Amino acid sequence: xxxxxxxxxxxxxxxxxxxxxxxxxxxxxxxxxxxxxxxxxxxxxxxxxxxxxxxxxxxxxxxxxxxxxxxxxxxxxxxxxxxxxxxxxxxxxxxxxxxxxxx
Amino acid sequence: xxxxxxxxxxxxxxxxxxxxxxxxxxxxxxxxxxxxxxxxxxxxxxxxxxxxxxxxxxxxxxxxxxxxxxxxxxxxxxxxxxxxxxxxxxxxxxxxxxxxxxxxxxxxxxxxxxxxxxxxxxxxxxxxxxxxxxxxxxxxxxxxxxxxxxxxxxxxxxxxxxxxxxxxxxxxxxxxxxxxxxxxxxxxxxxxxxxxxxxxxxxxxxxxxxxxxxxxxxxxxxxxxxxxxxxxxxxxxxxxxxxxxxxxxxxxxxxxxxxxxxxxxxxxxxxxxxxxxxxxxxxxxxxxxxxxxxxxxxxxxxxxxxxxxxxxxxxxxxxxxxxxxxxxx
Numbered sequence: 001x002x003x004x005x006x007x008x009x010x011x012x013x014x015x016x017x018x019x020x021x022x023x024x025x026x027x028x029x030x031x032x033x034x035x036x037x038x039x040x041x042x043x044x045x046x047x048x049x050x051x052x053x054x055x056x057x058x059x060x061x062x063x064x065x066x067x068x069x070x071x072x073x074x075x076x077x078x079x080x081x082x083x084x085x086x087x088x089x090x091x092x093x094x095x096x097x098x099x100x101x102x103x
Numbered sequence: 104x105x106x107x108x109x110x111x112x113x114x115x116x117x118x119x120x121x122x123x124x125x126x127x128x129x130x131x132x133x134x135x136x137x138x139x140x141x142x143x144x145x146x147x148x149x150x151x152x153x154x155x156x157x158x159x160x161x162x163x164x165x166x167x168x169x170x171x172x173x174x175x176x177x178x179x180x181x182x183x184x185x186x187x188x189x190x191x192x193x194x195x196x197x198x199x200x201x202x203x204x205x206x207x208x209x210x211x212x213x214x215x216x217x218x219x220x221x222x223x224x225x226x227x228x229x230x231x232x233x234x235x236x237x238x239x240x241x242x243x244x245x246x247x248x249x250x251x252x253x254x255x256x257x258x259x260x261x262x263x264x265x266x267x268x269x270x271x272x273x274x275x276x277x278x279x280x281x282x283x284x285x286x287x288x289x290x291x292x293x294x295x296x297x298x299x300x301x302x303x304x305x306x307x308x309x310x311x312x313x314x315x316x317x318x319x320x321x322x323x324x325x326x327x328x329x330x331x332x333x334x335x336x337x338x339x340x341x342x343x344x345x346x347x348x349x350x351x352x353x354x355x356x357x358x359x360x361x362x363x364x365x366x367x368x369x370x371x372x373x374x375x376x377x378x379x380x381x382x383x384x385x386x387x388x389x390x391x392x393x394x395x396x397x398x399x400x401x402x403x404x405x406x407x408x409x410x411x412x413x414x415x416x417x418x419x420x421x422x423x424x425x426x427x428x429x430x431x432x
Contacts, residue, residue: 025128026128026129026131026132027131027132027135027136030132030136042145042146042148042149042150042152042153043129043132043133043136043146043149043150043153044113044129044149044150044151044152044153044154044156045149045152045153046132047125047128047129047153048153048156048157048162050125051121051124051125051157051162051163052162052163054163055162055163064128067127067128067131068128068131069128
């Protein structure tokens with residue numbers, strides 16, 4: 001089931017959520033998202049998301065350490081993520097309540 | 104540790120500006136993931152998909168006018184060059200015709216009429232787009248002449264390759280026409296030519312097709328190089344964007360005609376030129392009709408692929424152009 005849902009998950013949300021735990025480089029992000037959701041993002045997918053988030057000012061790259069640049073969520077990124085998570089939480093609450101009535 | 108070859112090849116598909124920013128990082132990550140037992144094919148596939156998306160969207164590209172102008176030029180080239188590639192297919196597909204005795208019912212059948220219209224539309228789109236491509240080529244040469252590049256002379260020479268190819272093909276076509284027999288003698292058996300040189304005409308036809316294919320490849324290669332490297336003024340870039348729009352529309356029209364024609368052919372509909380067509384006037388006995396036998400599939404498959412590529416690149420060119428304009432202002 002997790003695999004089927006995985007295709008509908010938004011990698012943007014996963015990356016931003018992972019970065020709320022502190023700055024991470026690409027490999028750290030992949031491992032953290034894997035631990036959180038059981039979904040392993042590919043490097044092409046991850047860097048597509050990172051480039052877009054960086055362009056939109058939601059994250060920023062820090063100085064490189066051993067050919068790896070850690071990324072950090074910005075204040076704007078945190079605000080956008082909070083808004084998204086609140087909507088998602090609301091949908092989840094309603095969905096779970098209706099599922100309870102259904103079963 | 105060296106990244107596997109497949110992953111290197113996938114990374115090479117990303118644009119150069121992207122590799123400059125993220126190349127080293129992503130190489131390191133793929134090495135780590137491969138060391139963790141990650142499937143190399145899966146990693147390479149994901150990188151390929153990422154490279155395609157990056158090329159289409161331009162995400163993460165620095166807001167520098169020269170970079171976006173180059174992106175506009177490259178996408179205009181990708182939108183227009185498929186036209187040159189499909190020309191031999193369309194010409195080959197439109198070549199055959201024969202004489203048929205057709206009944207009034209067959210002539211009036213919807214499949215025959217639809218097929219005839221599709222054939223006319225394809226011919227018209229080919230001729231009009233040829234004229235537009237010639238005009239676009241003229242604009243490109245003008246742009247290269249005013250381009251700010253140290254090796255402008257080489258680019259000018261390269262931009263003349265399509266004209267040289269066209270003149271070579273035209274010359275071979277005329278030479279073949281002069282060798283084709285015009286008068287025949289018949290003794291109830293096969294027709295015997297009284298003039299011309301059929302063997303030479305046949306040899307010239309083979310050479311003509313080789314020249315056409317070689318000319319197409321050389322033209323595509325030279326124009327791709329020129330559009331990528333010639334930093335031409337904005338005015339010429341706008342002409343290029345218009346050419347991309349026109350080519351995308353023309354290719355789509357031709358692809359739709361080919362598909363409609365193929366469907367009509369499945370219902371035994373063949374294009375019948377109108378009898379007042381000057382090419383056929385007085386040539387055939389009454390009751391017989393010159394029926395075109397186009398290879399709809401031969402034209403349809405490459406035309407559909409070319410139309411998809413051209414439309415996608417046109418969308419990229421449109422967005423790249425508007426970003427270039429906003430950065431330049």
